[in-house]
Amino acid sequence: MILMQTIAIFVDAYRELNAKKLFWLTLGLNLLAVIIYASIGINERGFTVLFWTLEGLFNTSMMSKSTFYKFEFVTWGVPMWLSWGATVLALISTAGIIPDMVSGGTIEPILSKPIGRVRLFLTKYLSGLGFVGVQVLVFSVGCFLVLGIRGESWEFGLFLAVPIVLAFFSYLFAFCVFIGLVTRSTITALLLTIVFFLLIFVINISEALTISSRETAMVQIEDAQEQVKSQEKFANKRIEQYQEQGKAIPGVDGEPLPPNFDDSLEAVNPTLSFARENLAKAQRKHDSWDTWASWFSRVKFVLPKTGETIGLLERNLIDDDELDGFIQMMEDLSGENSNQQDPRVNERIEAVYDARTMTWILGTSFAFEAFLLGLSTLIFVRRDF
Amino acid sequence: MSAVIDVQGVEKMYRRKVHALRGVDLQVGAGEIFGLLGPNGAGKSTLVKVLMTVISATKCKGTMLGKKIGDKSALTQVGYLPEHHNFPKYLTSRQVLRHFGAMSGVDRKTRNTRADELLEVVDMTDSASHKLGTYSKGMRQRIGIAQALMNDPKLVVLDEPTDGVDPIGRKDIREILLRLKGEGRTVFLNSHLLSELEMVCDRVAIMVHGLMRQQGTIDELTQGRSGFRIKTGSAIDEQTIDASKAAVPGVECAGRPGENTIVFKTNDAQAVQPAIDALRARSVVIESLGAHRPSLEDLFIKAVNEHPDGARPGAQKAKKGKRGARS
Numbered sequence: 234m235i236l237m238q239t240i241a242i243f244v245d246a247y248r249e250l251n252a253k254k255l256f257w258l259t260l261g262l263n264l265l266a267v268i269i270y271a272s273i274g275i276n277e278r279g280f281t282v283l284f285w286t287l288e289g290l291f292n293t294s295m296m297s298k299s300t301f302y303k304f305e306f307v308t309w310g311v312p313m314w315l316s317w318g319a320t321v322l323a324l325i326s327t328a329g330i331i332p333d334m335v336s337g338g339t340i341e342p343i344l345s346k347p348i349g350r351v352r353l354f355l356t357k358y359l360s361g362l363g364f365v366g367v368q369v370l371v372f373s374v375g376c377f378l379v380l381g382i383r384g385e386s387w388e389f390g391l392f393l394a395v396p397i398v399l400a401f402f403s404y405l406f407a408f409c410v411f412i413g414l415v416t417r418s419t420i421t422a423l424l425l426t427i428v429f430f431l432l433i434f435v436i437n438i439s440e441a442l443t444i445s446s447r448e449t450a451m452v453q454i455e456d457a458q459e460q461v462k463s464q465e466k467f468a469n470k471r472i473e474q475y476q477e478q479g480k481a482i483p484g485v486d487g488e489p490l491p492p493n494f495d496d497s498l499e500a501v502n503p504t505l506s507f508a509r510e511n512l513a514k515a516q517r518k519h520d521s522w523d524t525w526a527s528w529f530s531r532v533k534f535v536l537p538k539t540g541e542t543i544g545l546l547e548r549n550l551i552d553d554d555e556l557d558g559f560i561q562m563m564e565d566l567s568g569e570n571s572n573q574q575d576p577r578v579n580e581r582i583e584a585v586y587d588a589r590t591m592t593w594i595l596g597t598s599f600a601f602e603a604f605l606l607g608l609s610t611l612i613f614v615r616r617d618f
Numbered sequence: 619m620s621a622v623i624d625v626q627g628v629e630k631m632y633r634r635k636v637h638a639l640r641g642v643d644l645q646v647g648a649g650e651i652f653g654l655l656g657p658n659g660a661g662k663s664t665l666v667k668v669l670m671t672v673i674s675a676t677k678c679k680g681t682m683l684g685k686k687i688g689d690k691s692a693l694t695q696v697g698y699l700p701e702h703h704n705f706p707k708y709l710t711s712r713q714v715l716r717h718f719g720a721m722s723g724v725d726r727k728t729r730n731t732r733a734d735e736l737l738e739v740v741d742m743t744d745s746a747s748h749k750l751g752t753y754s755k756g757m758r759q760r761i762g763i764a765q766a767l768m769n770d771p772k773l774v775v776l777d778e779p780t781d782g783v784d785p786i787g788r789k790d791i792r793e794i795l796l797r798l799k800g801e802g803r804t805v806f807l808n809s810h811l812l813s814e815l816e817m818v819c820d821r822v823a824i825m826v827h828g829l830m831r832q833q834g835t836i837d838e839l840t841q842g843r844s845g846f847r848i849k850t851g852s853a854i855d856e857q858t859i860d861a862s863k864a865a866v867p868g869v870e871c872a873g874r875p876g877e878n879t880i881v882f883k884t885n886d887a888q889a890v891q892p893a894i895d896a897l898r899a900r901s902v903v904i905e906s907l908g909a910h911r912p913s914l915e916d917l918f919i920k921a922v923n924e925h926p927d928g929a930r931p932g933a934q935k936a937k938k939g940k941r942g943a944r945s
Binding site for chain 2 (some may be wrong): 234237238240242244245248249250252253336337338339340341342343344345346347348350511616617618
């Protein structure tokens with residue numbers, strides 16, 4: 234009976250979406266995205282769009298077809314289409330699943346059937362995810378075929394997009410379901426979920442900026458420490474020279490320093506005081522950015538890691554050599570370093586993000602989802618309709 | 619009579635303020651058509667929803683089909699038509715029946731066959747492929763009834779089944795109810811239409827103010843209230859009523875000045891004769907004399923009038939709402 238009821242709920246969810254024309258509309262848009270993906274390519278003469286070739290330096294001698302399509306998939310297909318376009322479409326399609334179910338007159342006949350409320354609620358939730366799963370699968374199959382036929386590489390790793398995008402969507406959908414259950418309004422659930430999505434985006438950007446500023450300040454501290462050290466060395470050398478010559482150590486004004494003067498180094502080398510001042514300034518800057526970064530990290534810890542979850546696909550689909558090669562190639566093409574940032578800062582930032590393991594990213598995100606879903610289930614189970 | 623529904627002391631308090639059910643006792647026997655009536659806000663739908671697990675009772679003791687109230691497994695043998703239902707408008711009636719059949723655990727083959735049979739029973743075969751969104755209220759009500767029968771239930775609970783249905787449709791529904799009874803099923807009806815209930819119900823219960831005020835067969839409920847009714851040719855005055863009362867000492871006599879009916883609460887025809895003589899002596903024209911039995915409407919109005927607070931929805935607010943344990 235459990236299987237029968239589960240199938241009935243999934244079929245009903247499909248019919249509901251089908252009635253709103255959303256299922257086929259979203260599927261059509263996914264196929265359109267695949268067609269756009271297939272229409273852009275690369276050959277030995279240059280960049281291709283449909284039947285036209287834009288001749289130039291960017292051709293297969295610089296990058297293989299398979300690498301081009303993989304990059305296209307991870308830089309455009311997933312972050313732009315699946316993470317934004319398709320996600321918003323999927324939210325529009327599925328936001329009504331719970332509010333529609335709990336509306337007066339609809340919920341009573343369902344609850345009077347021999348199905349537990351927990352199972353009913355979670356199956357409804359899964360039916361929404363199932364819809365998105367089908368859409369991502371269609372997109373991934375399309376891209377897989379394009380990569381195989383046009384890129385001459387059968388990349389099964391592409392299908393990682395299905396669980397990864399599904400995990401990413403599930404964080405947002407759990408929030409949407411919670412709001413939909415509490416407010417019983419589709420439009421409120423949809424709008425607040427989009428606001429939540431943007432909020433996560435803003436927090437991600439803010440955290441990235443504060444981490445970048447903190448690490449920049451840290452590099453400045455290192456530089457300033459070096460500077461202080463070298464200026465101190467220089468001052469010590471001068472003092473030694475004065476002592477060897479039997480002369481009194483002069484102060485800034487040229488007069489001998491009084492005995493027991495507490496900082497003879499700065500007196501013989503005024504540049505040292507500037508270096509020390511710079512170090513203190515960098516330290517204060519670092520402390521300030523560190524406080525902000527810590528706050529954002531704490532906020533981010535409890536929220537789902539949307540950006541990092543999508544980033545997992547890039548980590549798994551493209552290896553570091555390919556990625557480095559691509560970055561180098563872009564720098565060569567533009568004739569300058571595409572990233573003006575100190576490489577030491579980049580290394581430090583990378584280390585911060587690399588420390589965030591897949592377990593941390595998915596674990597904390599799923600914990601957030603489980604909390605919201607648990608709370609929603611509790612509300613659904615205890616509510617009188 | 620084995621009880622299909624047997625509950626005692628059902629209580630429901632909403633948000634620690636509104637005491638919707640205040641200790642309801644109810645017994646519904648197997649194979650009978652049971653009617654539940656009461657004014658708006660009496661708690662009828664709340665009671666039905668408690669039985670159907672749509673809401674949880676604050677306190678509840680008892681069983682339905684031998685299983686504890688709230689036990690979902692009992693619902694495999696129950697069919698339910700809610701009041702103000704809103705079945706998916708994007709489905710055809712056949713799809714609605716098959717969907718709810720599957721939700722009740724009916725296997726694919728059986729639900730396909732049964733859906734077609736029930737569409738015929740509710741006279742909706744011709745519209746079986748049309749979407750519910752195109753149906754009238756009466757047609758949706760018919761599909762709702764068919765939906766409640768998809769799992770071949772032992773107990774059918776119908777909340778206002780004739781709501782929005784035209785007189786021909788009502789007659790059809792009455793026939794369906796009698797047919798269900800003939801098949802040995804128990805039917806629990808919740809309705810405002812007293813005449814409908816009177817025509818089909820074996821037993822009724824009147825609920826007022828969250829409490830069951832009366833319960834039994836219509837004969838049991840009217841026992842002691844039947845008698846003889848004299849209809850006069852013109853309006854009677856107080857003296858005439860007093861003269862009639864004086865002529866039949868020991869017999870309860872009811873009549874109102876300005877009306878033309880006097881009722882004597884006795885089943886003994888002989889005892890009424892002196893009253894006729896008294897009326898004739900006052901030259902009152904007697905148009906008719908006949909046995910009187912109160913209608914369900916009379917019983918209902920009497921029950922409501924005895925507990926006037928029950929007529930107002932939400933009137934039963936608890937002064938100190940202490941929520942009991944959920945059942």
